[in-house]
Amino acid sequence: MDGPALVLAVPGAGKTTVLIARTANLILNHNINPHNILSVTFSKASAMDMKDRFDKVFGGHINRNVHFSTIHSFVYMLIRNYSRINNKNFILIEGKKSPINKIRLLKGIYKEVNNTIPSEDKLEELLNAIGYVKNMLIDENDFSKYKNLNIKDFKNIYKQYESFKKENNYIDFDDMLTLSIDILNKNPLILSNIRDRYKYIQVDEGQDTSKAQNEIIRLLSAPRNNIFIVADDDQSIYGFRGAYPEYLLTFDKLYKNSKIFFMEQNYRSSSNIVDTSNEFIKSNFIRYNKNLHTKNPENLPVTIAKFKNDLKQYEYLFDELKVNSKDAAVLFRNNISAIAIIDGLLKNDIPFYIRDSKINFFEHWIIRDILSFITLAYDNTDIHAFERIYYKMNGYISKAQVQFVKKKSSSESVFDKLMEFPDIKFFQKNNIRRIRDKFNALKKWSAKDFVDSVLYDLEYDQFLRDNSKRYGQAYENIKIIISTLHFISQSLSNPLEILDRLDFLKKSLYANRTFQEGKIRLSTLHSSKGLEFERVFMVDLIDSEFPSGSSIDEYDLGNSKSLEEERRLFYVGMTRAKKDLKLITYKSRDGEEVFQSRFISELEKILSHCELGIHNGDRVNHKSFGEGIVLDINDDMITIDFKSYGKKKISLSISLENNLLKII
Numbered sequence: 014m015d016g017p018a019l020v021l022a023v024p025g026a027g028k029t030t031v032l033i034a035r036t037a038n039l040i041l042n043h044n045i046n047p048h049n050i051l052s053v054t055f056s057k058a059s060a061m062d063m064k065d066r067f068d069k070v071f072g073g074h075i076n077r078n079v080h081f082s083t084i085h086s087f088v089y090m091l092i093r094n095y096s097r098i099n100n101k102n103f104i105l106i107e108g109k110k111s112p113i114n115k116i117r118l119l120k121g122i123y124k125e126v127n128n129t130i131p132s133e134d135k136l137e138e139l140l141n142a143i144g145y146v147k148n149m150l151i152d153e154n155d156f157s158k159y160k161n162l163n164i165k166d167f168k169n170i171y172k173q174y175e176s177f178k179k180e181n182n183y184i185d186f187d188d189m190l191t192l193s194i195d196i197l198n199k200n201p202l203i204l205s206n207i208r209d210r211y212k213y214i215q216v217d218e219g220q221d222t223s224k225a226q227n228e229i230i231r232l233l234s235a236p237r238n239n240i241f242i243v244a245d246d247d248q249s250i251y252g253f254r255g256a257y258p259e260y261l262l263t264f265d266k267l268y269k270n271s272k273i274f275f276m277e278q279n280y281r282s283s284s285n286i287v288d289t290s291n292e293f294i295k296s297n298f299i300r301y302n303k304n305l306h307t308k309n310p311e312n313l314p315v316t317i318a319k320f321k322n323d324l325k326q327y328e329y330l331f332d333e334l335k336v337n338s339k340d341a342a343v344l345f346r347n348n349i350s351a352i353a354i355i356d357g358l359l360k361n362d363i364p365f366y367i368r369d370s371k372i373n374f375f376e377h378w379i380i381r382d383i384l385s386f387i388t389l390a391y392d393n394t395d396i397h398a399f400e401r402i403y404y405k406m407n408g409y410i411s412k413a414q415v416q417f418v419k420k421k422s423s424s425e426s427v428f429d430k431l432m433e434f435p436d437i438k439f440f441q442k443n444n445i446r447r448i449r450d451k452f453n454a455l456k457k458w459s460a461k462d463f464v465d466s467v468l469y470d471l472e473y474d475q476f477l478r479d480n481s482k483r484y485g486q487a488y489e490n491i492k493i494i495i496s497t498l499h500f501i502s503q504s505l506s507n508p509l510e511i512l513d514r515l516d517f518l519k520k521s522l523y524a525n526r527t528f529q530e531g532k533i534r535l536s537t538l539h540s541s542k543g544l545e546f547e548r549v550f551m552v553d554l555i556d557s558e559f560p561s562g563s564s565i566d567e568y569d570l571g572n573s574k575s576l577e578e579e580r581r582l583f584y585v586g587m588t589r590a591k592k593d594l595k596l597i598t599y600k601s602r603d604g605e606e607v608f609q610s611r612f613i614s615e616l617e618k619i620l621s622h623c624e625l626g627i628h629n630g631d632r633v634n635h636k637s638f639g640e641g642i643v644l645d646i647n648d649d650m651i652t653i654d655f656k657s658y659g660k661k662k663i664s665l666s667i668s669l670e671n672n673l674l675k676i677i
């Protein structure tokens with residue numbers, strides 16, 4: 014009830030349940046006014062989920078309003094009250110009521126600073142980087158601590174963005190946090206009023222709170238420190254935008270006389286899934302060592318399904334789902350993976366729903382380029398389509414030539430107009446003829462051959478590779494767009510049908526956003542947190558996709574932080590499954606060799622040891638060395654800390670085959 018407490022729990026242990034029950038305990042058994050309890054969580058969906066679950070269980074017993082909110086909505090209220098009293102006017106530039114478009118503003122600043130328009134991906138990276146700086150409370154005059162930044166002249170962009178907001182009294186979501194810290198630090202009266210009101214502070218999903226959010230919580234809860242945090246550091250997956258789970262590891266230093274409770278029993282999953290996941294997450298170093306276990310019985314073995322290529326993966330997935338689609342989910346690292354899956358599910362008449370419909374595919378610049386190729390193939394007078402792609406193929410056409418073409422009559426073919434360019438050289442004419450003939454032929458191809466011809470005959474693929482190099486981006490990240498396009502076009506008879514199919518898929522994505530019994534859930538791994546399903550399929554488990562290419566690059570340079578976050582994300586996915594977990598990988602995607610995810614390789618080892626029935630942490634008895642604890646199992650060797658002999662590495666198979674080693 015009183016004092017600082019941290020509840021560290023494993024997946025499926027009932028974290029939210031504990032927080033709800035404690036709230037009811039404070040109100041019903043200790044007569045605390047709900048008005049004095051502040052319960053916050055990370056996302057709006059979790060806050061709503063908490064409120065629903067509380068009302069369902071205790072609604073009949075407690076008739077006063079019990080409030081659960083996000084940290085952001087709490088600080089928004091704080092800023093509004095402060096502004097009202099002090100006659101200030103802060104204008105929020107997020108959401109529907111915003112007077113300006115934040116994205117457009119940042120795009121404009123980026124363009125001004127770097128003289129080039131940022132891609133959608135770059136903008137996303139920029140947004141995350143700004144959020145990271147604010148949430149990590151990084152001093153804007155000292156970005157040297159902020160490594161791994163891949164944004165050209167970030168400092169300048171950041172400063173311009175900040176001063177524009179300051180001049181106009183604008184604030185964004187992240188500013189709400191830093192502004193609140195400032196208000197609380199500079200206004201002792203406000204701080205003491207809030208402290209008086211919120212005598213009990215509770216935080217759910219504590220692993221996702223940032224440094225700035227933790228600072229707010231610390232300020233509010235002092236000096237009473239009636240702070241109760243529920244968290245699973247192994248499920249922290251928002252480090253890229255400033256989540257700071259490290260503070261959980263030093264909770265006892267931050268709050269004196271704190272208590273730490275562990276909830277290590279999982280009520281959700283079969284013992285196969287629990288044992289495998291438990292071993293898997295132990296490869297992370299930065300964590301509280303918890304021992305995930307369950308009393309649930311065994312069920313289907315965890316399956317690793319390996320295929321020749323991505324097409325075979327889809328065949329397997331759709332076949333499985335056709336037979337049994339009850340309470341199943343397909344989870345993926347990259348939301349673009351959803352497009353090919355939706356295409357296949359629609360063709361196979363398998364019902365699905367997907368909440369994250371904001372997928373950067375249909376509006377992606379590559380797709381818009383492809384649409385311009387199609388347009389020009391069918392209408393070679395379309396100057397807009399031509400202007401978009403003339404330098405992205407091997408036509409060697411100059412800007413001056415395009416300007417010349419634009420001045421001519423619009424009913425003429427752009428290729429004919431190009432031929433009339435003054436002083437045009439013989440070899441240039443040959444090039445233009447070659448391109449023109451290619452475009453004339455394009456509309457006769459099947460949709461898939463059309464895509465190939467654009468990629469390889471017109472060398473759009475080469476442009477994509479060069480472009481990635483120029484902007485320091487991994488070609489693999491855009492390859493997923495091309496492979497999705499290939500997948501969609503494989504059954505279409507002509508290029509025009511690509512337009513229709515994309516339109517249909519886009520509409521289907523929006524039309525299938527709501528849950529209905531019997532529908533399969535499609536979700537990114539990030540959005541799957543907190544959910545549970547009978548059957549879970551994790552797809553596209555290849556290196557560079559999952560774990561992401563950037564986390565592998567950082568790891569190769571000696572920094573394993575991002576790779577550990579990827580491992581946690583993988584763990585979140587695995588622990589969503591109640592009975593059936595299928596992990597799918599393949600050897601080639603869209604004709605190019607790929608490698609199975611290194612996490613799959615780790616799991617193969619774990620599963621082979623699970624078959625032997627031996628795990629890290631097991632107590633064992635060895636015929637010669639006596640009792641000990643298993644510390645590590647690596648291929649065929651096992652490290653045991655023996656009571657009488659200390660650490661020893663012994664051969665696992667010899668020990669087991671000869672009955673030398675027994676699990677106690």
Ligand SMILES: Nc1ncnc2c1ncn2[C@@H]1O[C@H](COP(=O)(O)OP(=O)(O)OP(=O)(O)O)[C@@H](O)[C@H]1O
Pocket residue numbers: 022023024025026027028029030245248279280281542543544545588
């Ligand atoms: N004490 C319990 N006894 C039996 N079942 C329980 C208990 N606590 C929770 N459960 C069940 O276990 C499942 C997981 O619970 P819940 O979703 O609250 O866990 P969680 O810790 O929030 O999980 P995660 O962090 O993985 O999302 C649910 O199906 C819930 O109904």
